[in-house]
Amino acid sequence: MENRNSTLKAIADRLGLNVATVSRALHGSPLVRPETRDQVLNVAAELRYRPNKSARNLVQGRNGTRFIGVLIPDLIHQFFFGVLKGIVQELKSESYSLMVFNIASDRATVVNRIMDEAPDGLMVFFYGLEQEERQHIRECRFPFVYVDYMSPVDPCCYMDNFEGGRIAATYLLERGVRRPFFVGTTADTQQQRSRLEGFSSVFAAEGISDIGKKFIEIEEPASCALTTEILEADSYDGIFYFCDELAYGGIKAIRQTGKCLPIVGYDDLPMSEILRLSTVRQDSEQLGRSSASLMIDLVRTGTWTQDMDPGSVGSKIIKLSPQLIVRDT
Amino acid sequence: MENRNSTLKAIADRLGLNVATVSRALHGSPLVRPETRDQVLNVAAELRYRPNKSARNLVQGRNGTRFIGVLIPDLIHQFFFGVLKGIVQELKSESYSLMVFNIASDRATVVNRIMDEAPDGLMVFFYGLEQEERQHIRECRFPFVYVDYMSPVDPCCYMDNFEGGRIAATYLLERGVRRPFFVGTTADTQQQRSRLEGFSSVFAAEGISDIGKKFIEIEEPASCALTTEILEADSYDGIFYFCDELAYGGIKAIRQTGKCLPIVGYDDLPMSEILRLSTVRQDSEQLGRSSASLMIDLVRTGTWTQDMDPGSVGSKIIKLSPQLIVRDT
């Protein structure tokens, strides 16, 4: 029950003034007698007057402050922090604020909420969208860009996960691994599939097609337990973890069991350096910056995705490369 | 040069229709002939028509979607991520979006931008506000709450830093420390002052008033170098770091020099567990959740800070306690 806001008119009536005068008083115009102003201010406070933003924007010819929307899932993954940081950094030199929409809040209505808000652009940072939701977004009346998601037909900024998988495989291969294992997550994402494909392709080229796999929640204990199993079974001689967070569990297991084999993570989170984890680095901040930069470009040029011709989308797709970081594992 | 948006009228004129019809067509009203609708849709696309949100909101009597603003500095500190995560989590069960304002974007205008946006509430998460800026915010026409900042006269949700300092001191004291050192940061914040006061008070009670101090940037190498100096000078027998990120440098220095002394950090970032750092834990997510919850309470009850009487502010102040985590350092 949102109690109806009081209006200029309410204040004016109360004081026997005209709305124009009230408006002026509220804006500290010099064209109003101090006593009048004070009266107005008092009544305004009493009535808890809040100006109607829409009315003001309408008359002033601006469509509200400019802002970019970002659609994310709950901030579950450390990696998101870097991305968000990059976005915020890039946006700060522009006069755009950032509106965060949480897909986990109310999945069914969030896209409508976004449309209501009509952001100047939308950055979609969520892997699990349904086809229908994608289409819905594509039809929106503002530009959008996928962040960390590869789409051949939409503007996007993504990390080359296939290449990342290849890098990990090559590293393990060079360290003598012949029976590789992949520890993934239960979320079947494009990222994971690509990494695994890239990873497999390298081993396949060496005639190694039998890759162990298991998919678990991103939790250190789970990963530690799984790694311990792997170590004890002794059937694999190297592990590629979908992400560093999983690899940390691996490090722990290796320490505990005293056994040793090459492992490689993914992301290069801050703590990986300290743990001396070899990993495939994704520069999350750069991803954020590049995405935001692309977004702003689209907004400035008014490039609605829905009426871009397929040929020109290509120039709006940014691929960033991961990088091997060799440390002690 | 924001090119003026085309309006309903533009479309109507182009087709010799009335704006009402165009409006209906755009909303898929059944009261419009399919052919007319298609024409309208085509012209709308061609003209890149975007409805004026302000006008629509105005006529529909809603003041735009509800959202909470959060004023933050650049996402520089890991700790922020947990807080943000907590806020987003808390907000998701409510129908509020989150608008992020970066104080680092344009310090001079950001408060005005916020006022323009007129959020339903503002969460201020920034330690370094000027007195004047505080006053400005206090006069805003919406409720606000300070996050992780202790104010006796404003709604706020903060961690008890004095107590945290005491906890750290007590821990070191018990481990036999008599010549403590404090490694702080160059940013002279309320947080740091309180921690240091709490820390000092415990040692003072033991007749130890000579506490070494140095203030540096939050960078691992800097902290490592400083710690190395301290270790080599051999004048201090225990170190309290303002935050875990600084303590990590300390751990490194201890490892490198082979010398050893008790150290304690602050925050309990995820990697501290793995590094086995003893630390004073702040539950950043809880801080986020509690702050957001307080914010929503204020918004719902329409509690403007500017007209709360001092007596009742007390109930709008939430103090959260840090907690000692004993590990190997």
Added chain:
DNA sequence: CTGAAAGCGCTTACAG
């Protein structure tokens, strides 16, 4: 210093 009036762009009864 104050008021009456116009108009921002839209939606929605009210008439046809």
Added chain:
DNA sequence: CTGAAAGCGCTTACAG
């Protein structure tokens, strides 16, 4: 099915 009109709450010339 379509149009003419009113009105949302505000700001700002234009008159006094």
